[in-house]
Amino acid sequence: NAGVTQTPKFQVLKTGQSMTLQCAQDMNHNSMYWYRQDPGMGLRLIYYSASEGTTDKGEVPNGYNVSRLNKREFSLRLESAAPSQTSVYFCASSGNGYTFGSGTRLTVV
């Protein structure tokens, strides 16, 4: 019953460093999403992928790139991290319902 798995759970980066957040789902869902959560802001959509091979920008895409590697995996890349990207990142997938991962807490110093 893995659902949506995100790695890593915690990460500290220095300004300018790059990293990739990994997300995998085992529910055979077509659609996958990346959200960020900031205090007092709720969750905001960064990018989404309606199906394998397609990706689209959400509300706050600047500073991020994504890859839908296959139907299971959807990664989020920060090419040059900035303190404004300090946040909790949630991956999700949807099929018959929406399932969230447990989140990645990222701090950029």
Place this chain on the structure above:
Amino acid sequence: AQSVTQLDSQVPVFEEAPVELRCNYSSSVSVYLFWYVQYPNQGLQLLLKYLSGSTLVKGINGFEAEFNKSQTSFHLRKPSVHISDTAEYFCAVSEGSGGSNYKLTFGKGTLLTVNP
């Protein structure tokens, strides 16, 4: 574009009291509506959802919500809260498109604190 307004950022209540968390949305098309709960340092858990049909939706943990199309509201209610209901609650909307791809727009959240 769709948007969600949660009218209260914080709601303190005493244990066993009733509570209502308010949510209003705007959209030019039909919508799906959701309430999620987030306990401290955890992910999001679906409380309930409205897709179609009866406007009164019952969810987990004794929560219910009523979809009011004329008021564009989807308020969450519980008749008697417990200490364990202390958490942040998020209302979310998706424009109804059928299928399995629906982007969620979230409200900013309401922190429910239940005091003994």
